[in-house]
Amino acid sequence: MTSRYSRDAGPNFNNGIKNVALVGTTGQLGKVFVEHILKTGKHNLTAITRAGSNTNVPEGAKVAAVDYNDESSLVAALTGQDFLVITLALTAPPDTHSKLVRAAAKAGVPYIMPNAYGIDFYGKPTLLEDIPALQSILSNVKEVEEVGAQWIGLTPSFWFEYSLGVGPFTYGFDFPNKSVTFFDDGKTKVNTTTWPQRVPDDESDQSVTLAQFVNKPVYISSFRLNQREMLNSVNAFMKKTDDDWKISYQPAGKRSKEGWEELAKGDGRGFLKGMYSRVFQSPSDGVYETHNDLLGLPKEDLAQAVQDAHNWSVSQRASDN
Incomplete structure (x- = not known):
């Protein structure tokens, strides 16, 4: 038995x-x-x-x-x-x-x-x-x-550091060119998780x-954010304002369709562009209830996460050059 x-x-x-x-x-x-x-x-x-x-x-x-x-x-x-x-x-x-x-x-x-x-x-x-x-x-x-x-x-939904820092085909941020594209009005929230988010030891x-x-x-999730809140946090970290960015808007559905068309032409980034903007369509399919409390996961600091994402982005660009 x-x-x-x-x-x-x-x-x-x-x-x-x-x-x-x-x-x-x-x-x-x-x-x-x-x-x-x-x-x-x-x-x-x-x-x-x-x-x-x-x-x-x-x-x-x-x-x-x-x-x-x-x-x-x-x-x-x-x-x-x-x-x-x-x-x-x-x-x-x-x-x-x-x-x-x-x-x-x-x-x-x-x-x-x-x-x-x-x-x-x-x-x-x-x-x-x-x-x-x-x-x-x-x-x-x-x-x-x-x-x-x-x-x-x-x-975990989308990984925060990668998604914020890798390029405009994910969260819409293009740091080298100081531009950001908001999907629809930029106020649709999604869950997002940092790489280190884990159970305490x-x-x-x-x-x-x-x-x-x-x-x-x-x-699991570290934050539930929209793009507007992301930009606010980036501005606070970089000591910038919206005037320092070229901000544009694009319907999430149109952007998603563009991504699939780019993928069909052989651009692998089109997959990310299509998937991310699809999840940001309102009402959001990027929001869910988490097991954070059950797992005892710590509450994270958004300012620190933005700094980590920025540092990762800089190191990636350096390694590509």
Whole structure:
């Protein structure tokens, strides 16, 4: 008979996540996962890397080089892992996610966090209808169930630092040219999350377990903002006013259509332009209730987040030159 409580399960029972495997350790999101997983001191972290790559991972993480065309190498790297976190770039081969999920199931990994970070396509079916790419992302999630494993989805909406600083095709801000495009009137709110937003490193949230979120999304958010509020915060940080910006307005629906047309012509930024402006259409599909309180997530400082986004933007431009 299965023990109902962990205290009755015997000395060899593991009631926590000890071994974590992570794919995409050097990406913008993967680096944050690595930093905070190692910081807890509670987990053994294995970085799954492609054989022959020159991936450098922080001290404290084990490296497992794999051949994605050889399932046995994936299974070997994932055997003994309690949790697999997948963070893949948009440029990754389309079958990579499926190969990881199927190998993890054969290796007996009980929990998988799929590569499905972003907007709430679980609770907003119209987004699935309007953004076809989300159908394939949802298929990635459902495949975890199909192979007999369990998924935990992380839904942060748009990542704040990237979205504010990467260019005008996301939140509409073009820092080098001091211009911003408001979608409609710029007052439609969406949830947005910073990369470091996480559970505090203590034991105060003892009631929270992975079992509460099996095959469900976990909703987190740092702020619920509109573009007007973003610009106010940017102005406060940069000691600027609206007069220092070229401010324009564009209907969100028209902008979204433009994005899809640009994508069809081969401009990958068109996907971001179409998706972001679609979510900003009023009434907003970018607003949801979060699990922040349940997880004990800290309240963040918008001014600090804007500074971090600005610094990230500057460093990205420097690395591109």
